[in-house]
Amino acid sequence: MGKINLMSDTVTRPTIQMLESMMQAVVGDDVFREDPTVNALEEKAAQLFGKAAALFCPSGTMTNQIAINVHTNTLEEVICDKFSHIYQYETGGYAFNSGVAIKLIDGVNGKITAKQIEKAINPVYDWLPISRLVVLENTCNKGGGSYYTLDEIKPIRALCVSKGLKLHLDGARLFNALVETGESTQAVGNHFDSISICLSKGLGAPVGSLLIGDINFINQARRLRKVMGGGMRQAGYLAAAGIYALDNHIERLKVDNDRAKIIGQTLKKQSYVETVRPVQSNIVIFDLSGAQTAAIFLEKLKSKDILAVPFGEKTVRFVTHLDFTEAMLNTLIEVLESMD
C-alpha cells in the first residue's frame, strides 16, 4: 500500500486521466494571452462563479496577495479572523506586498460574524489605518475545516456594501464546503468582490490557483501577477489539469469529507485523544491527552508509514484527499485503535 500521507490535500499526484489531458493540451505563450488552454480555464472559472473574468496563478498565496493589493491602498487595513491563512501562512505578505495593517477578529473555528466585523471597523482618525477589506476563509483550514453557509455570509456582504468595504473569499477549499451545503458557485459569486480557489488542494491538480472577479479587478491583477514574477508561458499544460479537475474532481470531495468524519469518530473513542474539533469537511484536528506531545505521536504514526503534521504542541492535523483510499482508511483506523 505504501505510505499513507495525510499531511495535506496538496500531496496528491495527477491521475492518469489528468496526465493524459495535460499531454493533449494546446498551448501558447500566456504572457501574450495566447495560450488557448489557460484562456479556456479562466473563462470556465469566471462563468462558474458568474463573474466577468479570472486569472490563473501559480499559487493560492499569490491569488490572495494580489487580491489584497488590488483592493487596498497603503495605510489601510484588512479585517479577518485570527486563524486566516492570509495572516498565519503567507509570510506576512499583506504588509510586505501591500503596506497594509491587519485587524484580527477572535472568531469561532475561524468564522466571523457581521456584528464582529462592524465592531472592528476603524473610525476615521489620522492615527488609524482605514478599514478597506474583509477576507473570509471557506473552508477555514486552522478552524478545522469549518465552513460558512450563504445565510451566514449574506449579513457580512450587506455590511460590507453599506460600509464601503470590499469582500474577498479565500476559497482554497471552497468546493469541500459546497458539496456539504449544496449551495451553488453562482450564489457564492454574487456575494464577493473577488474569489480565490485552489486547484492543487482537494481538486488534485499539481499546480495552480484561480482569482476571479470583474474585468477591472482582473486587469489590475494581471499586471500584479507579472510584477510578482507569476507570468507563465506555456502554462496550458497546467491549466489542462485544472480544467480536468473542475470537470471531474468536485463531486468526489464528499468522499474525502465523509472519510474525515469517520476518522474523527474513531479518534473520539481513543483514550490518548483529549478533544477532536468538530469535523465539517476534509480536515481533522485533534488534541492529545496526558503527557503525549504531537511530536511523539507523529513519530509513532510514522513508524507505521502514516504521515501527518503537528498543529501545535499537543495538536495534530489529518487532511483527507484524492489519493487517500478506502483501503488506507481501514488501515488508518486499525492503527489508530491499536495506539496509545
Ligand SMILES: *Cc1c(COP(=O)(O)O)cnc(C)c1O
Ligand atoms: C493552501 C491555502 C492557500 C494557498 O496556498 P498555496 O500553497 O500558496 O497555494 C490559501 N488559503 C488557504 C486557506 C489554504 O489552505
